[in-house]
Structure formats: structure tokens, C-alpha cells
Amino acid sequence: MQTVHSIADLRAALAGRGRPAFVPTMGNLHAGHLSLVRQATGLGDVTVASIFVNRLQFLPHEDFDSYPRTLQRDAELLQAAGCDVLFAPREADLYPEPQTFKVQPDPRLADLLEGHFRPGFFTGVCTVVLKLLHCVFAGSPGAAVFGAKDYQQLMVVRAMVRQFALPVDIVAGATCRADDGLALSSRNGYLGAGERAQAVQLHAALQALAQAALAPGADLATLEAQALDALRAQGWQPDYLTVRRRADLQPPASLQAGTLVALGAARLGGTRLIDNLEF
Numbered sequence: 001m002q003t004v005h006s007i008a009d010l011r012a013a014l015a016g017r018g019r020p021a022f023v024p025t026m027g028n029l030h031a032g033h034l035s036l037v038r039q040a041t042g043l044g045d046v047t048v049a050s051i052f053v054n055r056l057q058f059l060p061h062e063d064f065d066s067y068p069r070t071l072q073r074d075a076e077l078l079q080a081a082g083c084d085v086l087f088a089p090r091e092a093d094l095y096p097e098p099q100t101f102k103v104q105p106d107p108r109l110a111d112l113l114e115g116h117f118r119p120g121f122f123t124g125v126c127t128v129v130l131k132l133l134h135c136v137f138a139g140s141p142g143a144a145v146f147g148a149k150d151y152q153q154l155m156v157v158r159a160m161v162r163q164f165a166l167p168v169d170i171v172a173g174a175t176c177r178a179d180d181g182l183a184l185s186s187r188n189g190y191l192g193a194g195e196r197a198q199a200v201q202l203h204a205a206l207q208a209l210a211q212a213a214l215a216p217g218a219d220l221a222t223l224e225a226q227a228l229d230a231l232r233a234q235g236w237q238p239d240y241l242t243v244r245r246r247a248d249l250q251p252p253a254s255l256q257a258g259t260l261v262a263l264g265a266a267r268l269g270g271t272r273l274i275d276n277l278e279f
């Protein structure tokens, strides 16, 4: 595996190597990321991963400074997973000057859920993802894999790629879970031992909400309020626990199995976790 830092070196490393398959990450890799990389190896001729902690998608009070940076270990894991090229730009490679031109995603998709609780988050995500896609693909077609754990991010990126007519297939990677059901996340490392044991309660809350939503005569607003109260009673501070249409993340007019997704974000101690469940 070749590691490159500048955009010029990335393009040189990819020249003449065929169709890229790409996995963007912020590093501190876990088994979920590595499953996306293995998925990507079947989607192109050359597998590329990026590691870049993107300051544009962090709010001032969030964990940009403390976000774990583990490049050496990540590089070893990527190589073992079949990655051919690691693009690890420095801040000055990707943002050589302040990034004053930004992607403004459709507010109907990007200002709800995560975007409501983290204003500007999807502007930061879309701005860096558009730049990364441009660096990797530069006009030649290929595929990029995004984890389904970040469900809304996957939808926002898909819509951006469609609207900018980028020649990239956005492929979903299934969420990897620990044995107890907790979705793997780089931020799980912030959890203390007691919190880690408790953390699966978010997934369990989504399962219970989804099951209750499909019961005859279910009243979604009541169920969502009950789910929030139940999580609070277990010591969480939830941002949202909700059932939406898979198609556009809007509240569903009818509760039809196979068209819905339960999404949740909640803080346990100082750690904010998100998860979702299609049903």
C-alpha cells in the first residue's frame, strides 16, 4: 500500500490504474471501516481510503481537537484489509486557504435530525466529501462506500453526487455491530466500562420503537415520546429517537413495514452516539 499526502501525489498514484473504489474516513479505524474497505476491493481496480479529520464538520464545542489520530496503526489495518492507496492529506493539502466556498446541501434533507442538532454538520461533510471525490476521481468514474450507520450522511452524499452529476456510485456498507448489538463507532472508545455495558440501550430503544410502530393502531408521536422518556430514565440525554420514511427522512403518513427507518442520537455521559434501524 502506498501512502500519499498531497493531491498531486494521489493523482500520480492513481494514474493508469483503472477505476477507483474509495472509502473516506476520519481514521481511528475499527472493524466497521475495514469491512467498507473489503467491500470496496470488489468494486474497482484500485482501492483507495482517505483519513482526514475534517474540522469543517465539527461545531466549536465538539471533539475536533481530541478526536483520536492513529495514522500509523490505521495504515497497517488498511494494508491488511486490501487497500492499495491511502490518501492522508494534511490540513494544508485539503484546505490550503480558508474554505470559504462551501456546499450548501438541500435543507429539506440536511437540516433535520443530525443537521438540527449539529447545525452546519452536513455543509462540512458535503464540502469535504465533494473535494475528496474530486481528488480521487477527477473526472473518471468509480465507486465510493459509505457506512449505513451514518444513515442521513449516506442520503445527503447520494443526493449531492446526483445533483452535481459526479461519476461515482455511492454504495452503502452495512453497519457492523459488537456482539451485544452496539454499532461500531470511533467514538465508542470514549465510553467508560460502565457506559460501554449500557451503550447497547440505544440500539435496543430503536428496536423497541420499530416494533411498537408496526403494532395496529400505533400512535407514532406517543411512541417516540415514550421512547425518549425511557432512554432518559436509563441516564441518557437523547437528541432524537424517531421513525421516518426511508425515501426522504420525513415523518411517515402511514406506518408501512419495509418503508421506514428508526433513527436515534443520544449522549451517554460525554459521548454522543447515533444508530438506526430499517424496518
Ligand code: PAF
Binding pocket: 024, 025, 026, 052, 054, 057, 125, 128, 129, 150, 153
Ligand atoms: O463518516 C465520516 O467518517 C465522515 O463524515 C466523512 C464521510 C469521512 C467525511 O469527513
